[in-house]
Amino acid sequence: MSFTKGLAKAEPVWLKTMQAPPALFPRADEIKQIALPEDVYVKKFFQKYLDSKHEDAIKIFGFDPPSAHFFSQRVLELKESGVSEEEAMAVADQIAKFQGKRPPPNPYPSAIKEIQAEERKYVWDRFHNPKIRKIIEKMKEEKAAEAQYRTGGGGY
Template sequence: MSFLNRSSALESNGITYLVIMALCRAPPAVFPRADEIKKITLPEDVYVKKFFQKYPDSKHEDAIKICGFDPPPARVFGQRVLELKETGVSEEEAMAVADMEYRLEKKAKKQAYVQLKKIAKLQGKRPPPNPYPSAIKEIQAEERKHVWDRFHNPEIRKIIQKMKEEKAAEAQYRMGGGGY
């Protein structure tokens, strides 16, 4: 169907020649497609990277608590450096102050837990769980139930035994000349 046929069909439907010509001269906008999605960056990202260079163990802490309400220590460090820079402090001094605050906070948390353990011991109670465990220990604690199930739960033992039998049968089939 040519343009003229379309335009005559549109005119018969009540669309005038002027509207058609306007559409021809200014077609609807076509938005260009981006080749690559741009990465979202925050102002404190530079300082977060520097924090991770100085404290590489903190990467594990940040990764495990990604959906928590408290921001990870690296973000707190970056935001604190930005706050100090806004007040007119140089970058090196701001990083030194934020670093000192981070170390003091971490030390205070450890001392608070030690005090809790001492109090529990004096009262004859069991010490409370560590509120600041390492990320690896948290992951292991979550996986402990599944590891126990793997070796002790009869239903899972049956499934594992069945999988072993299927694997052995498949290996027997391959080696026994049935197929290839």
């Protein structure tokens, strides 16, 4: 038992925590931005191909890097081997085109277009497959019969 301000009471467990000074976090102007060597060339890629800026997202489940990062990695590799920056950028652009990593207009389809591509087969079946057409006609007849029954035309 300890004395808190001269009274014979037990010291609360939380008292030491409350007496500690508050945590000091760095100010926003003190935080340094992380910069990678390839960031310069990623920015140049986006300046050259403006359309890819919003479409060139990183796919979480994909194995291929986005076009901008692929481009910047090639430029860095070429610069390490002694090629000038302009030549390295031109060669990296050509390498990307030859390997099928063509830069935008849209290097990766949007999520909506991917979903639509998957659903395209089912939509085609909906309108052209005779078996599915029969099922749809039967469902329409059942729905019409139910609507007629609800409105009082059931024959009672």
